Amino acid sequence: xxxxxxxxxxxxxxxxxxxxxxxxxxxxxxxxxxxxxxxxxxxxxxxxxxxxxxxxxxxxxxxxxxxxxxxxxxxxxxxxxxxxxxxxxxxxxxxxxxxxxxxxxxxxxxxxxxxxxxxxxxxxxxxxxxxxxxxxxxxxxxxxxxxxxxxxxxxxxxxxxxxxxxxxxxxxxxxxxxx
Amino acid sequence: xxxxxxxxxxxxxxxxxxxxxxxxxxxxxxxxxxxxxxxxxxxxxxxxxxxxxxxxxxxxxxxxxxxxxxxxxxxxxxxxxxxxxxxxxxxxxxxxxxxxxxxxxxxxxxxxxxxxxxxxxxxxxxxxxxxxxxxxxxxxxxxxxxxxxxxxxxxxxxxxxxxxxxxxxxxxxxxxxxxxxxxxxxxxxxxxxxxxxxxxxxxxxxxxxxxxxxxxxxxxxxxxxxx
Numbered sequence: 001x002x003x004x005x006x007x008x009x010x011x012x013x014x015x016x017x018x019x020x021x022x023x024x025x026x027x028x029x030x031x032x033x034x035x036x037x038x039x040x041x042x043x044x045x046x047x048x049x050x051x052x053x054x055x056x057x058x059x060x061x062x063x064x065x066x067x068x069x070x071x072x073x074x075x076x077x078x079x080x081x082x083x084x085x086x087x088x089x090x091x092x093x094x095x096x097x098x099x100x101x102x103x104x105x106x107x108x109x110x111x112x113x114x115x116x117x118x119x120x121x122x123x124x125x126x127x128x129x130x131x132x133x134x135x136x137x138x139x140x141x142x143x144x145x146x147x148x149x150x151x152x153x154x155x156x157x158x159x160x161x162x163x164x165x166x167x168x169x170x171x172x173x174x175x176x177x178x179x
Numbered sequence: 180x181x182x183x184x185x186x187x188x189x190x191x192x193x194x195x196x197x198x199x200x201x202x203x204x205x206x207x208x209x210x211x212x213x214x215x216x217x218x219x220x221x222x223x224x225x226x227x228x229x230x231x232x233x234x235x236x237x238x239x240x241x242x243x244x245x246x247x248x249x250x251x252x253x254x255x256x257x258x259x260x261x262x263x264x265x266x267x268x269x270x271x272x273x274x275x276x277x278x279x280x281x282x283x284x285x286x287x288x289x290x291x292x293x294x295x296x297x298x299x300x301x302x303x304x305x306x307x308x309x310x311x312x313x314x315x316x317x318x319x320x321x322x323x324x325x326x327x328x329x330x331x332x333x334x335x336x337x338x339x340x341x342x343x344x345x346x347x348x349x350x351x352x353x354x355x356x357x358x359x360x361x362x363x364x365x366x367x368x369x370x371x372x373x374x375x376x377x378x379x380x381x382x383x384x385x386x387x388x389x390x391x392x393x394x395x396x397x398x399x400x401x402x403x404x405x406x
């Protein structure tokens with residue numbers, strides 16, 4: 001079987017090349033997308049947004065630029081824009097696209113952030129009582145000191161691994177635990 | 180009050196990493212996924228072979244974004260007895276597979292188990308072709324996999340006798356031999372082939388292959404059947 005596959009693949013590849021030349025717009029979009037992803041991973045979110053915006057403008061029908069733009073805009077604290085791009089991603093991706101779950105969580109995160117911001121009470125006038133005389137001041141100092149010692153000990157050893165959502169496998173297959 | 184706050188802080192500072200299987204009832208395996216070189220992924224795709232079954236799923240950081248290896252996660256497996264569990268993992272970023280790895284172990288019902296997967300850049304396999312683990316794709320050497328161009332190799336099944344690497348053809352599970360003409364057999368039972376394909380025995384070899392979408396069931400003393 002495998003002896004047959006390479007020539008077959010070659011024939012199919014030639015036929016495909018002959019049938020469809022690479023689309024220069026899509027190629028350019030891919031370049032900007034790759035640059036945007038690289039900038040995102042390097043933590044350069046303004047540059048990532050610029051590159052990904054260009055990619056999105058070149059291929060507005062493709063979902064992936066919207067996904068990366070949403071991730072970038074959350075990093076930039078721009079949840080309103082991120083929500084627009086999440087909606088655009090959802091509209092362009094298949095129902096079983098595994099990336100949808102990630103963006104649903106991102107949308108919920110944005111919604112929670114908005115709720116937190118809108119529920120922050122206005123600042124109260126400070127009293128004349130010095131901060132060192134407040135009941136919580138020395139407790140906070142203690143917590144910070146203990147935390148600093150713990151953090152130093154922690155940094156001296158190996159950092160524990162991050163944890164990913166678990167997986168459950170049963171008679172009907174495998175899926176994320178709790179789904 | 181102050182004392183209580185300080186005590187809580189000490190406990191928090193000294194606590195170890197969370198146990199991914201802590202809240203799981205039944206058999207659970209802690210998967211520790213690492214890489215010899217720094218690697219960030221936004222998806223971890225898993226192909227799990229358990230108790231004669233096979234499933235594939237994807238997990239990703241809660242809240243999105245990327246995560247640096249190593250990562251831990253819990254794998255709960257519904258078993259009614261101790262059984263081998265094989266896992267192949269593919270670390271992906273932006274939809275591209277960066278690295279793959281595989282490992283297997285036997286999971287008991289009431290004992291904690293752990294499995295370490297070390298991910299390495301994948302070799303080039305031909306999409307759709309069949310390979311024993313370790314031959315152009317990550318996996319258990321005695322398990323047959325299908326090369327999946329865009330993701331984790333897909334397990335076809337553990338070979339009952341052995342997995343045979345064939346440089347000029349699809350790898351296959353070797354059968355034990357002795358098939359009866361006209362009988363139906365899963366590949367690797369009494370004739371050579373793919374464990375998820377049902378063959379008719381003719382002259383000691385499998386003919387008229389029929390792929391079983393939900394797996395092939397070996398039934399000693401009876402014709403094998405598709406599940």
